[in-house]
Amino acid sequence: MIDHSAENMTDFNGELSLKALQNGDRNEFSRLVELYSGKLYRLGLKMLGNPQDAEDILQETYLKALRGIKKFDGRSSLSTWLYRIAMNESLMHLRRKQPEMLSIEEPGEGDLEEQEPLQIVDWCCMPEKELMSNEVRRKLDHAIEELPANLKSVFVLRDIEELSTLQAAEVLGLSETAVKTRLSRARMRLRKELSAYFSEKNIEGSVYDSR
Amino acid sequence: MIHGEHCQYLLGSLSEYVDGELTGELCAELERHLAGCENCRIVVDTLRKTVYLVRAANEQIDLPEDVRSRLYHCLDLDDYLKK
Numbered sequence: 001m002i003d004h005s006a007e008n009m010t011d012f013n014g015e016l017s018l019k020a021l022q023n024g025d026r027n028e029f030s031r032l033v034e035l036y037s038g039k040l041y042r043l044g045l046k047m048l049g050n051p052q053d054a055e056d057i058l059q060e061t062y063l064k065a066l067r068g069i070k071k072f073d074g075r076s077s078l079s080t081w082l083y084r085i086a087m088n089e090s091l092m093h094l095r096r097k098q099p100e101m102l103s104i105e106e107p108g109e110g111d112l113e114e115q116e117p118l119q120i121v122d123w124c125c126m127p128e129k130e131l132m133s134n135e136v137r138r139k140l141d142h143a144i145e146e147l148p149a150n151l152k153s154v155f156v157l158r159d160i161e162e163l164s165t166l167q168a169a170e171v172l173g174l175s176e177t178a179v180k181t182r183l184s185r186a187r188m189r190l191r192k193e194l195s196a197y198f199s200e201k202n203i204e205g206s207v208y209d210s211r
Numbered sequence: 212m213i214h215g216e217h218c219q220y221l222l223g224s225l226s227e228y229v230d231g232e233l234t235g236e237l238c239a240e241l242e243r244h245l246a247g248c249e250n251c252r253i254v255v256d257t258l259r260k261t262v263y264l265v266r267a268a269n270e271q272i273d274l275p276e277d278v279r280s281r282l283y284h285c286l287d288l289d290d291y292l293k294k
Contacts, residue, residue: 184226
């Protein structure tokens with residue numbers, strides 16, 4: 001019988017029992033896998049940019065969770081804990097893959113980038129099917145891939161996994177202010193990339209003419 | 212394309228603004244500014260659309276069935292695969 005009585009021992013939506021998980025309840029663990037495996041796979045895919053690495057991260061996250069669940073103190077929600085394992089794994093993987101990139105691309109919290117000239121192109125009212133074309137998706141994926149790890153981790157948690165600022169801060173061990181600052185920088189970079197792309201398409205005439 | 216000092220000053224708040232999380236005097240100041248600055252309105256609109264596009268493009272990513280099978284296998288949960 002699974003004990004759901006202790007509220008602080010269940011995850012944020014109250015569906016999983018930490019006590020059962022810590023007692024080695026396979027049924028409960030399979031539910032933990034079912035609930036979060038899709039989200040964690042997506043996190044790995046966006047952080048690392050390829051399906052094989054995403055699968056490795058997914059498996060390693062749950063293997064670590066299985067080994068570590070007894071020591072988990074329940075101070076954060078289970079989902080935050082899982083996201084933290086997956087994000088740490090992804091960041092370690094990135095460091096192994098691109099050590100030189102990470103060492104030079106760890107900008108501070110300054111706003112130097114935001115003082116660059118802005119792209120002022122009004123593309124927001126273009127038809128949905130043109131905004132969501134495969135080419136735009138590829139452009140977006142590439143722009144996300146190009147983000148430095150410290151911005152990408154915040155961006156993936158907030159805008160792809162749709163975690164709250166507080167939850168993203170807990171996962172990454174950052175202040176909420178740092179999460180907001182990094183999210184702003186990441187979004188502005190992506191906006192700039194899309195604006196440059198749509199501006200070019202507009203000049204070519206192919207975007208608007210194809211309505 | 213010219214962007215003023217006031218625009219630069221408010222730029223860091225736009226992301227919070229599109230999330231609807233900007234409050235108080237800074238939010239009021241930004242909205243007063245947006246009423247008279249078309250460039251900043253365009254930045255806000257395109258920033259909001261950027262966030263929307265990212266979310267829309269990524270919410271359809273599902274766990275591939277073969278990846279799911281191998282995950283269950285490596286966790287010794289094969290008997291739960293069909294449930």
